[in-house]
Structures are given as structure tokens and as C-alpha cells.
Amino acid sequence: MKSRKIYNRISVLREERGISRKELAEKIGVNFQTVGYLEREEYNPSLDLAFRICEYFQLPIELIFSTEPLKPLSQELLEQKYRKG
Amino acid sequence: MRKKISKTKRRLGVIVNYLSLIIVVILFYIVKHEGWHNLMITGMFAALLLTVITFITVHLKTGLWKFVHTKIEQLDEREIQVTHESLRYSYSILSVILLVIIFIMSLAATGNDVLGPVLPTSLIYLAHTLPSSVIAWTENEISHG
Numbered sequence: 001m002k003s004r005k006i007y008n009r010i011s012v013l014r015e016e017r018g019i020s021r022k023e024l025a026e027k028i029g030v031n032f033q034t035v036g037y038l039e040r041e042e043y044n045p046s047l048d049l050a051f052r053i054c055e056y057f058q059l060p061i062e063l064i065f066s067t068e069p070l071k072p073l074s075q076e077l078l079e080q081k082y083r084k085g
Numbered sequence: 086m087r088k089k090i091s092k093t094k095r096r097l098g099v100i101v102n103y104l105s106l107i108i109v110v111i112l113f114y115i116v117k118h119e120g121w122h123n124l125m126i127t128g129m130f131a132a133l134l135l136t137v138i139t140f141i142t143v144h145l146k147t148g149l150w151k152f153v154h155t156k157i158e159q160l161d162e163r164e165i166q167v168t169h170e171s172l173r174y175s176y177s178i179l180s181v182i183l184l185v186i187i188f189i190m191s192l193a194a195t196g197n198d199v200l201g202p203v204l205p206t207s208l209i210y211l212a213h214t215l216p217s218s219v220i221a222w223t224e225n226e227i228s229h230g
Contacts, residue, residue, distance in 0.1 A: 030161035033226055042225070043163050 003044055007066045009073060011039040013057050028052045090147055095221040098143035102218070105135035106207055113203040140214070147227060149217040167220060175215035182211065 025032040037043035
């Protein structure tokens with residue numbers, strides 16, 4: 001069965017934190033090329049790796065990964081705020 | 086992987102590597118049947134040299150050889166997936182090639198043929214290099230170590 005494409009915000013979050021692919025790779029325990037593949041959405045991470053990424057960025061999984069193309073993070077947070085009232 | 090080579094160049098390297106190997110095998114059997122001719126022997130060694138050069142360029146310099154021989158504990162989940170895929174394709178490709186060779190040999194067999202060392206050696210080389218060739222052929226970006 002062909003798996004669905006998983007969209008993510010890894011590259012935005014990494015650049016926001018000012019860290020290199022190599023540094024992120026070391027933190028989440030993968031080869032730095034794998035970070036490139038993740039950022040280009042050419043590779044779907046395992047659940048374990050996805051959680052490691054979320055733990056590193058200290059964000060909930062739904063803010064980093066999605067099966068739908070992701071909106072800008074600021075827009076997403078604003079919408080969440082309005083939903084809560 | 087130390088040296089970055091574009092996917093197109095890697096693919097070209099894989100084609101040249103195996104084509105030169107086929108030329109070595111063909112020339113060896115021509116020489117064996119027709120006798121020793123300087124031109125044939127020169128051609129055989131030139132093809133062999135080309136096989137060695139392309140092996141160094143595609144497999145050693147890119148680090149692919151090291152990559153496919155790395156212990157599984159030292160690879161991340163994507164790299165494990167890549168090596169598993171390459172082994173799966175290699176197994177299928179090798180099976181087809183062996184079947185074709187067996188078929189050709191059974192048609193060409195005269196009863197007193199001696200196989201000689203070149204074809205078995207080439208097949209062992211093929212079996213051993215196929216996984217890294219598959220990775221060289223399919224991966225957009227390769228890096229290890």
C-alpha cells in the first residue's frame with residue numbers, strides 16, 4: 001500500500017531556531033541527509049522519529065506534521081485562538 | 086559519502102561499469118575460442134581497467150560501498166529503508182540475469198565446454214555491487230559518514 005505524503009514544518013522551525021541540518025540531525029539521531037529528505041517531504045518519518053522531532057521543537061505533533069498541505073504557522077495559531085474564542 | 090556526483094553521472098557510471106564488465110566477459114570467451122590475439126587482449130584489459138575506474142568513481146569515492154557495508158545499528162531509519170529496497174531490487178535483477186545466462190549457456194552448450202573463471206567472477210562482482218548500484222541509480226542525494 002502506498003503511504004500518503006506527510007507535510008511538515010521542519011525547515012521553517014529549524015530556520016526559526018537558527019540551527020543547521022547537521023545540528024538538528026544530531027539532536028534527533030539521524031544522518032543530516034535524512035533531515036534534507038524530511039524537509040523536502042521526500043521521506044515520511046516513523047512515529048518514533050516524528051515524536052523525537054516534536055520533543056526537540058517542543059510543539060504538538062499536529063503543528064509540525066499533517067496529511068494536508070500546511071498553512072503558515074502564524075495563521076494556524078491565529079485560527080486556533082479564534083476557535084477557542 | 087565523500088564525493089558528490091550528480092544522479093545522471095552516477096547512472097552513467099553504473100552503465101559504463103557493467104558494460105565494460107560485459108565486454109571483458111565476451112572478449113575472454115572470444116579469446117578462449119579463437120586463440121590469443123593482441124588486439125583482443127588489449128581490449129580486454131582496457132575494458133577491465135574501465136571497470137575498475139568506474140567502480141572507484143561510482144562506489145568508492147561516493148562512499149556508497151561503505152554505506153551498503155555499514156552495520157545496520159549505525160544507519161538511521163531512512164538509510165535502513167534505502168538499503169532494504171536496494172537489496173530487494175538487486176535480488177530480482179540478479180535472478181533475472183542468472184536465468185538469462187543459464188538459458189543462453191544451455192542453448193550454446195556443446196558438451197565439452199569449460200566455464201572458466203571470468204563469468205563466475207563477474208557474477209560474484211555483480212552480486213556484490215548491485216545494491217550500491219541500485220542506490221546510485223535511484224537516490225537523488227547520497228551521503229553517509
